[in-house]
Amino acid sequence: MTAIWTEPWFPWAVGLAIGLPVLLVVLTEILGHLVRRGSPAAKPLRLLRNLVVPVFALFVLMTLASDQQFDLTWVRVVGTVLGFLLILLVLSAFNVALFSNATEGSWQKRLPSIFIDLARLVLILVGLAILFSWVWGADVGGLFAALGVTSIVIGLALQNAVGSVISGLLLLFEQPFKLGDFLDTPAGRGRVVEVNWRAVHIDTGNGIQIVPNSSLAGASFTNLSQPAGAYVATATVKFSTDDAPHEVSAMLVQVARALPMLDPVDKPAVAYRGNGAFDVSLPVTSPAREEEAVSLFLGWLWYAARRHDLALDGDATDPVNTPESVRAALTSVGPLFGLGGGDLDEIAGLCRVEQWGAGETVQELGRVPDSLRIVLEGALQLTVPFENGRLQFSELGSGESVGLTALTRQPTTYFATATRPTLVLRVPRDAVDAAVRQNPALARRVGEQLDNRRVLALAAIARARDSSGVIAIGDEAVGLS
Structure with missing residues (x-):
């Protein structure tokens, strides 16, 4: 009678019986430590502990410990599941390594999540194709060819819709604006409230303007919120040529500085254009406050001009001061x-x-x-x-x-x-x-x-x-x- 420890499956059985619990305990302790720290590495480690290690142990038992052949159907099924889990584990680990600890302003932070999702989907499909070809001996070349032809046919049939989607993806990748920015486009002017694959939604103050991505990508537009800092509103006013320009400029700056919506860093400025005309630059905290700032400035200027006996719009009459x-x-x-x-x-x-x-x-x-x-x-x-x-x-x-x-x-x-x-x-x-x-x-x-x-x-x-x-x-x- 052959001794049990001389059987070919005995070392694997002992190794799994002792090593698997020890490995799971170690992984559990490491996982608990990462969870307490709030580390993003806890996600791939949880996948490794809960799924990859147990399925790998089952695969080893079925292929080696039980002295079975790899071409058995159930062994192939377990191998396929294990391969798919390994693909997910590798992608999760790469995601943590590349994107979880990325600093602000890096290319990882600027890369739209839709591109990450698409790349992950492509890698999963390619990995599954290789896995099925290796485990099941499937011919995936024909499948890829059929998918390619189908994609061409669908692309030609839906080229307008696909064009908007591609334009949207390019806008997301380039990121010439972000949510909350103020855009001045041929279709409208306002604040960006939503960006999706097909269109950009702009709040104009009188409703939501829907601008297709293809139109926006093919036209010139101005991002009023970039570069960061104050947005400069401009008011043009005219006085009598008899008024001294330096007196008018001093009064305009005095009125402008009192506006409550001015940016606390930048200062208003006045430029004399000749013939009694002045351009007043008002650095406001947001483009949304431009109209309010100009309106309030012009209203206060009416009172200030009469207090200083200056002829705003050529009229220096102050009927209350007689x-x-x-x-x-x-x-x-x-x-x-x-x-x-x-x-x-x-x-x-x-x-x-x-x-x-x-x-x-x-x-x-x-x-x-x-x-x-x-x-x-x-x-x-x-x-x-x-x-x-x-x-x-x-x-x-x-x-x-x-x-x-x-x-x-x-x-x-x-x-x-x-x-x-x-x-x-x-x-x-x-x-x-x-x-x-x-x-x-x-x-x-x-x-x-x-x-x-x-x-x-x-x-x-x-x-x-x-x-x-x-x-x-x-x-x-x-x-x-």
Whole structure:
């Protein structure tokens, strides 16, 4: 009787009985470590542990340990399954090695996923063809020839549709734009919201414009979002040739800088074109805000031009600033400051009535005012800097004033912004000084108002800190020191 350990299947059986559990335990431990780290290598390792190793063990048993021949049907079936799993394992490992840890900007990151999927499909088909030819002895040459002829026939029949698909694939590979970019195309202008094999979907603001890839690939278009940075909107305005160009340019820059949608890095610029024409460049945060920025700029410019007595579009007329309107405004606010008729006559020639548009900043932070401004109509919102924005602490109505530190020659500690079209009486600093000389009690009243607004601002800041959990030491954090 032959000893069992001399049988040809015995070494394989012992090897599988001992080696397979040990190998599975080791792979399990490694897999657990990779999963905890969130490593992409866990996916191919899980495929190796759960499928490839067990099927390989079965294949070894059927072909070697049991002393069977490879041409048996079940052995071929197991061999085919094992070959397919090995193909998947190799592709998964290559995917992890090439694409999982790719850095931003590398060719792996820029390569569209559709190309990766197509390459994976082709490799699987080729691998299966080789596998069937080797295991089953199949003639796959005829199959490839038939597929080639069929592909040609389908391509000719669907050349228009296939052309769009190919154009879409080329656009995806070249990547001249990405989702969220703003395009200016012959078909429309707007933001890219979807890119597929057949077409690009552009949100124009009035609906979704569907642009076929073939049309886009064969035409010239502009990516307004590239290169990265601010998008420059342009407004062209015209003044009278009697206005000094440097005065107009300074006013245009001042108005443009106050726009809330400007890019925080780039600055607006003005170019004089001659004959009273100016081009104003407005670097905005997004092409989507171009129309809003130009509209707001032109609206604020209308008010600013009249305050500076400049002739926008050749018209320098300011109907609200007349000697009669100034005298009427002084008469209405004179009693608030203890000024009589003689005092009003003395300062009337120095004052003027101004119009401010909604959203305009009437008083900047940190500047010594050159005038006192008294609200006649409308309202002014008072705000102080807080965290990354502004915090409102009061609102001024008719008869109240800003620019009180014009008397004390101190920088302002808050912003004053018109909440709607607002009419104010501007009293220059010299006129304020003259009024104080006539009525010394006016200086005390101004000081009381300054102290009251400081208290209101600090109280609003304290409430905001309590609600947001912000901790700050002293008043320096908000410029109230």
